[in-house]
């Protein structure tokens with residue numbers, strides 16, 4: 001059934017039409033002094049110290065709207081799909097696969113999941129522990145007997161973004177005398193710059209690719225192996241400097257990486273949900289296995305919360321339905337993720353893939369063209385930087401941009417007044433966005449200049465811009481795990497309501513295939529006749545200008 005066929009969708013449409021002009025955050029707060037108490041809730045981990053306090057009172061919703069949004073979740077059978085996902089049913093229907101990233105972090109064993117490979121998760125984690133320990137305690141030596149000082153993660157998409165985001169977020173937990181490099185782009189510059197900082201005698205290359213067929217990763221890994229062999233000469237030394245994280249044993253071994261240097265995962269781990277799998281090896285080396293385990297445990301805590309908490313207290317569900325309210329009824333095109341913690345500076349980038357690759361779909365699971373909006377455009381930046389760049393548009397532009405503000409009570413780096421100043425901004429922005437500044441106040445402030453109408457108008461803030469505030473105690477591994485899993489499940493709920501398959505990514509294929517057919521043409525081989533005059537013209541321009 002398309003999302004619009006649910007009775008609550010129609011109800012929400014009516015509620016939107018009848019309330020859109022009168023419903024304001026100013027009036028909602030004026031009417032109810034207890035609004036904050038009512039529309040805020042806290043998640044606390046069962047197995048870890050992970051916590052997330054969610055204040056969603058600054059959303060343009062009243063009781064009726066919230067009730068209907070939660071009914072929509074019920075009518076769309078989201079809970080059933082959630083249980084099917086947890087149980088290992090093949091809910092990725094187009095690829096006929098289970099979706100079991102929750103099995104990778106089922107640290108308590110509370111979730112009962114049956115699927116080929118699930119029974120091997122612990123053994124792979126054990127392998128990761130033993131390997132990451134040996135790099136960190138320097139018992140693993142390179143071909144000349146030196147310990148590893150540089151780790152280069154070669155991967156792209158989910159095989160890059162998760163490891164990058166988490167190692168950045170947990171930087172204060174990193175063992176300092178190993179340098180971490182991430183090479184993803186096919187642009188040779190990316191690899192060249194990383195190699196400049198590396199010495200073949202003490203560098204470990206981690207080739208991360210679920211399929212082990214991704215053009216960028218295989219090309220980059222081949223370049224790295226050539227660079228290494230220029231010094232090491234003997235191919236036998238590759239074993240000490242290259243490991244692979246993949247589901248494709250055959251391709252890994254034919255690349256020349258021995259099976260014992262391969263860390264396995266399974267086709268039921270989606271690329272953008274893979275940091276919890278062997279793809280997390282770089283994270284485990286960087287922050288130590290115990291911290292990696294805490295990351296998994298924090299995510300597991302949210303998995304249990306998503307499974308067990310009633311809908312009205314269920315954080316992923318609340319974030320999802322509020323997003324749907326703006327995306328599908330207010331016509332908001334984008335959603336900003338704004339973490340006020342420098343360590344989370346890659347968080348929004350990470351969820352660009354997490355959200356947009358999951359829910360950027362226009363065909364429902366039964367093959368119908370949707371007649372409503374699906375996944376939003378995700379963007380954002382950390383800290384106050386955005387305030388000096390794009391917040392102008394959020395405050396006074398013509399577009400509605402719902403925002404999530406994420407901030408920790410405690411910083412890892414208590415220096416002078418920095419943290420309080422940071423938090424004062426994280427609190428001030430949602431307040432300003434919600435309540436704005438009216439003309440009368442502007443005039444009063446302007447005094448003699450108030451007669452300048454244009455000036456007055458340009459200083460008015462319309463307000464009524466919705467935000468969520470997510471407060472955590474500190475960016476610890478467990479809390480980070482919980483935050484990531486929270487957004488994963490938010491995306492799940494939205495995809496379920498929209499009746500799309502959030503777990504395939506067919507839309508990335510066409511461009512890849514075309515690039516392969518264009519490649520020989522850039523050496524003058526093959527005709528450009530099948531291409532448009534534009535692309536053929538650009539190829540000819542390139543050919544006539546390249547030396």
Ligand SMILES: O=P(O)(O)OC[C@H]1O[C@H](O)[C@H](O)[C@@H](O)[C@@H]1O
Nearest residue numbers: 157158159209210211214271508
């Ligand atoms: O891990 P790999 O198989 O190399 O895939 C890397 C990435 O490439 C693909 O294009 C997909 O869109 C991503 O979901 C995936 O994470």
